[in-house]
Amino acid sequence: MSVVVYFSHDGETLLDGKHQQVSFGNTEVVAKTIARLVDGELVKLMPKPVYPVDYQATLARAKQEMKASQFPEIMPVTHDLKADEVIYLGYPIWWGTLPAVIKTFIRQTDLKGKTVYPFCTHEGSGFGRSIQELQQLLPDSDIQKGLAVRGSRVTCAQCAVNNWLGQKV
Template structure:
């Protein structure tokens, strides 16, 4: 990897109440954030968190209800400004929770705002049993001129042990999926 070209790990994560092993639990950081930080550590990457202008409710069920409404009415929530310039990136790690078997609409907002044509996109997600759901297909449809690569799905209830999965996915030093510049 060329000096000066730091990999970027873009993620959206919900904190507050989450479902772990079928039980509602309070967390101060979301499951996807845990995986994003593990990836950034391996590839020595820059973290870019996507933050909706209108925060999702702390209550897990209320968050899922809002997510369902956004999907039903194809509402892309506004996100805070992104201060990263993606123009010179060739590898993007993109993380999100799986809600209703799909990409959160926050990710669609990001993809509408940032040009990722010609880039390799490595998706990662957290879930409680659905794996990638249909999000991989959605990414391929939303990014027809990008190279959507094999991703990593981590069960939320196992997120505290995600470093091993990240290491297996990326290689111990990220050599599998870093920029070749």
């Protein structure tokens, strides 16, 4: 069995260099596509408190969390991951790496022996340092080749997702 676990920022985002309002984040678009194709349950990670709607304020908080090695509290994950062998783990790239919300989830969840397929959204940095960080944070998990999707192209990423999943489904 597989599950799609993701964090996505709702509100204001950066698309093609411009700040735009979105009702759901770029990573959520990709996560829903993956979940539909692999018939996996969606698990959205939610920080407590949630990040600001304002994109610059969100990035400022994310930078402060990163510099201080803070792990923000997240809402409890109600999905039992014990039966899931494959985890699709999605996140936006902030400051060149994983958001602290993802790190909190990893610290709180036993992913030992799980196969993890990372996917991210970005505006030019690709995975940044996130794959190396995942390998450090999850030494007992099997980290597979991931999928990086430019945020401004998530609405037309179906082909990229199909190709990526074609390697494993």
